[in-house]
Amino acid sequence: MSERHHLERQGEGGLYETLSRSNLVTTKGWYAAAGVLFALTAAAVGVFLYMMATGLGVTGLSRPVMWGTMIILFVFWIGLSHSGTLISAILRITQAGWRAPVLRGAEAMTVFALMVGGLFPLMHLGRNWRFYYMIPYPNERMLWPNFRSPLLWDMVAISTYLTGSILFLYFGMIPDLAAARDHATGWRKKLYTFLAAGFRGSHSEWRRYHVASTLFAVLIIPVAVSVHSIVSWDFAMAMVPGWHSTIFAPYFVAGAIYSGIAGVITVMAFLRRVFRLEHFLTVRHFDNLGKLLLTMTLIWGYFYFSEFLTTWYSRLPEDWELISSYGTHYLPLFLVMLTCNFLIPLPALCLSKVRRSIPAMFAVSLVVNVGMFAERALIVVPSLARRNDPSVWLGYFPTWVEISYIVGSVSMFALLYVLFSKLLPVMAISDIKEHLFRTTDRSIGAATVPSVAQEEEGEGE
Amino acid sequence: MSERSRTVVIGLFDAVEEAGAAARALRTLPLPEADITTISSVALPDGAVVSDPRPIRFPWAVALFWFVGAVSGAGLTLYSYLVYPLVTAGKPIASVPPTMIVTYELAMLAALLATLVAGFLSIGLARYRARKVFDPRIHEGKIAVCAAVEPGEQALRAAAALKEAGGAEVRTEEGEL
Numbered sequence: 001m002s003e004r005h006h007l008e009r010q011g012e013g014g015l016y017e018t019l020s021r022s023n024l025v026t027t028k029g030w031y032a033a034a035g036v037l038f039a040l041t042a043a044a045v046g047v048f049l050y051m052m053a054t055g056l057g058v059t060g061l062s063r064p065v066m067w068g069t070m071i072i073l074f075v076f077w078i079g080l081s082h083s084g085t086l087i088s089a090i091l092r093i094t095q096a097g098w099r100a101p102v103l104r105g106a107e108a109m110t111v112f113a114l115m116v117g118g119l120f121p122l123m124h125l126g127r128n129w130r131f132y133y134m135i136p137y138p139n140e141r142m143l144w145p146n147f148r149s150p151l152l153w154d155m156v157a158i159s160t161y162l163t164g165s166i167l168f169l170y171f172g173m174i175p176d177l178a179a180a181r182d183h184a185t186g187w188r189k190k191l192y193t194f195l196a197a198g199f200r201g202s203h204s205e206w207r208r209y210h211v212a213s214t215l216f217a218v219l220i221i222p223v224a225v226s227v228h229s230i231v232s233w234d235f236a237m238a239m240v241p242g243w244h245s246t247i248f249a250p251y252f253v254a255g256a257i258y259s260g261i262a263g264v265i266t267v268m269a270f271l272r273r274v275f276r277l278e279h280f281l282t283v284r285h286f287d288n289l290g291k292l293l294l295t296m297t298l299i300w301g302y303f304y305f306s307e308f309l310t311t312w313y314s315r316l317p318e319d320w321e322l323i324s325s326y327g328t329h330y331l332p333l334f335l336v337m338l339t340c341n342f343l344i345p346l347p348a349l350c351l352s353k354v355r356r357s358i359p360a361m362f363a364v365s366l367v368v369n370v371g372m373f374a375e376r377a378l379i380v381v382p383s384l385a386r387r388n389d390p391s392v393w394l395g396y397f398p399t400w401v402e403i404s405y406i407v408g409s410v411s412m413f414a415l416l417y418v419l420f421s422k423l424l425p426v427m428a429i430s431d432i433k434e435h436l437f438r439t440t441d442r443s444i445g446a447a448t449v450p451s452v453a454q455e456e457e458g459e460g461e
Numbered sequence: 462m463s464e465r466s467r468t469v470v471i472g473l474f475d476a477v478e479e480a481g482a483a484a485r486a487l488r489t490l491p492l493p494e495a496d497i498t499t500i501s502s503v504a505l506p507d508g509a510v511v512s513d514p515r516p517i518r519f520p521w522a523v524a525l526f527w528f529v530g531a532v533s534g535a536g537l538t539l540y541s542y543l544v545y546p547l548v549t550a551g552k553p554i555a556s557v558p559p560t561m562i563v564t565y566e567l568a569m570l571a572a573l574l575a576t577l578v579a580g581f582l583s584i585g586l587a588r589y590r591a592r593k594v595f596d597p598r599i600h601e602g603k604i605a606v607c608a609a610v611e612p613g614e615q616a617l618r619a620a621a622a623l624k625e626a627g628g629a630e631v632r633t634e635e636g637e638l
Contacts, residue, residue, distance in 0.1 A: 012502060012602040136537060144545040147538045147559045148552060156563055160570040167577050174586075179502065182597040197586035200595045202607075202638070204513045205584050206504035211517050212580030219523075219576065223569045230562060430503065437503045455506055 044408020069402035077117025083260020084110030290355030340371025472628025483626035530571025
């Protein structure tokens with residue numbers, strides 16, 4: 001590489017300082033944010049303990065609406081988790097040139113969203129202290145999990161995805177932890193020395209590291225798809241109007257990717273602003289993510305319309321009653337979903353001005369996730385509230401206990417992110433360095449354009 | 462000192478081209494390709510300075526563990542059907558769809574765990590007591606070219622070759638390459 005590459009221009013020492021600002025500088029704002037988020041999370045934990053002591057009667061759950069806000073939050077957070085690792089894995093495999101600044105934030109989002117989402121089925125159990133009954137191990141109670149229950153499938157799938165996502169996040173971080181080890185002092189040095197596991201950056205280490213990273217990416221993609229399919233089967237395997245549908249698995253996966261991409265955009269915009277990463281998370285990244293979000297808006301709209309049209313035309317009584325309730329009892333929720341998931345994002349994301357405006361993209365990403373929450377609520381509640389027997393039809397509205405879980409889950413997710421940003425490298429430093437190292441300015445006629453060097457498949461074998 | 466510890470000559474270089482020239486000079490001493498490596502903060506393409514002649518075989522271990530996980534998943538569900546034959550809503554006791562789901566998930570879990578373990582073993586990570594040669598100045602943009610040599614004449618010749626190629630602070634130390 002005879003031309004001056006972009007990494008030389010940046011200066012490696014300065015690059016590390018800039019990208020590790022979140023680890024190196026602790027502001028009063030950080031303490032304030034962490035304090036407020038911790039207080040909100042602790043309050044939600046307190047409410048949960050109150051619910052444990054008094055029973056599920058303090059929620060809005062009833063017969064027949066036995067799944068409410070906790071299951072909505074479960075599906076919402078698992079869906080949000082979907083895209084982080086998936087986007088990162090796909091971008092790694094396709095070696096997309098713009099991937100580097102997006103990877104770490106997206107991977108961390110998956111892990112934290114899964115941690116939050118995975119709590120809700122356990123909270124919903126009722127006798128929460130008996131959650132370990134779901135784990136298959138020899139015991140004297142003659143109890144064994146019933147693998148025909150979709151709850152068990154959830155546990156197996158989410159455990160696999162959480163484990164895989166943590167490993168994927170950790171493995172991708174090893175070179176950055178090695179860099180942090182060599183810059184840090186005190187307890188941080190000890191922590192990073194342990195986590196970096198002796199990685200130095202020798203040629204052989206890098207080669208094997210890339211093979212293992214690619215392998216992780218290849219393995220995590222089908223797991224990500226399977227997890228949300230299995231979450232959808234919690235619903236689709238039941239003979240309940242609106243749930244028992246073959247389209248549910250792909251529809252859930254599409255919805256999860258949709259909300260996940262919106263989540264990645266929210267997190268990216270936040271990180272960019274707070275840690276002053278304007279130079280690395282550029283308008284181009286938001287433009288590209290905006291195009292992905294636009295694609296998913298269309299796919300989500302297609303799936304929804306396809307499912308809706310089938311019911312609309314065939315008019316099976318039980319399904320038609322359910323759909324009709326979207327125009328009466330659940331009209332506000334339906335309008336929120338339709339507006340936030342389709343009517344706003346579709347025209348907005350078609351405009352390059354919106355995609356290239358970071359505040360606008362931040363706003364669109366939040367709107368999409370509000371819409372996705374409404375969509376999850378519309379999946380869970382109306383199908384139970386309008387089941388086959390009209391004599392048991394009943395409404396559902398969350399109580400203050402469940403509303404505190406909504407606030408608590410958002411604050412817990414944000415708290416985990418805030419702690420992560422303080423402790424571990426929040427940007428994929430080695431990937432950014434590698435991208436800059438491979439980028440040189442190339443003259444084409446009178447123009448100078450950045451050019452990224454990349455090996456062809458199979459080269460060097 | 463571990464059995465893998467050897468005498469290693471290290472030189473620091475500012476640019477890939479200089480590091481490449483140093484590696485070529487080391488090869489002409491002659492030193493085998495496997496005894497020369499670079500340490501850098503970014504991955505260099507194979508052959509840019511040195512090549513790694515050792516084949517990477519650990520993906521086969523991952524494939525093997527995928528099958529182990531699949532067999533475990535299938536075994537767990539089938540064992541459950543045999544030992545705890547619960548009748549549920551007229552469904553068959555040995556139901557295939559749950560078996561497929563649990564088998565698939567456990568296969569993927571085993572493969573993911575195997576990737577971490579096999580990756581660590583292949584890279585040589587988590588050997589905290591091993592003394593590996595290293596220079597933290599790679600984080601300032603330097604590329605360290607390292608060669609495992611015989612102490613004495615060969616070490617002196619390797620150090621001279623690195624200096625001649627423009628290497629700064631060429632030194633010899635005992636450690637793993």
